[in-house]
Amino acid sequence: MYVFSRSPKYVCPKCRNKITIEDIEGVFHDELHDFFVSQEKIKSHLESANQNLADKKNRLEAHTRQIEKVHTEMRKHTSFTKPTKSPRKALERFTNRLRNKTAH
Numbered sequence: 443m444y445v446f447s448r449s450p451k452y453v454c455p456k457c458r459n460k461i462t463i464e465d466i467e468g469v470f471h472d473e474l475h476d477f478f479v480s481q482e483k484i485k486s487h488l489e490s491a492n493q494n495l496a497d498k499k500n501r502l503e504a505h506t507r508q509i510e511k512v513h514t515e516m517r518k519h520t521s522f523t524k525p526t527k528s529p530r531k532a533l534e535r536f537t538n539r540l541r542n543k544t545a546h
Contacts, residue, residue, distance in 0.1 A: 515540065 445452050451460040477483055519536050 512540065 445463065451462050452466050453460050516536075
């Protein structure tokens with residue numbers, strides 16, 4: 443909806459319905475007031491945000507553990523293998539082993 447420059451009403455461009463500025467702004471202010479004053483809405487929003495935060499923390503911890511496992515495997519691989527002429531082939535073998543472990 444929009445307001446023409448000198449019109450006291452909002453107009454819908456599709457259906458051409460008209461609503462006075464005072465009416466639509468009154469509804470808007472009432473909805474804002476209900477949202478910010480309603481303890482139930484605030485409580486449910488905070489609970490949802492806290493649950494979302496807890497889920498993200500759990501995912502971060504799981505990713506951190508997985509990264510640490512990969513780093514440990516990389517250290518183990520680089521410290522116990524013989525130097526090869528082709529580091530690329532050694533890296534390919536290492537990544538293939540990691541893929542096989544994660545696939546099972």
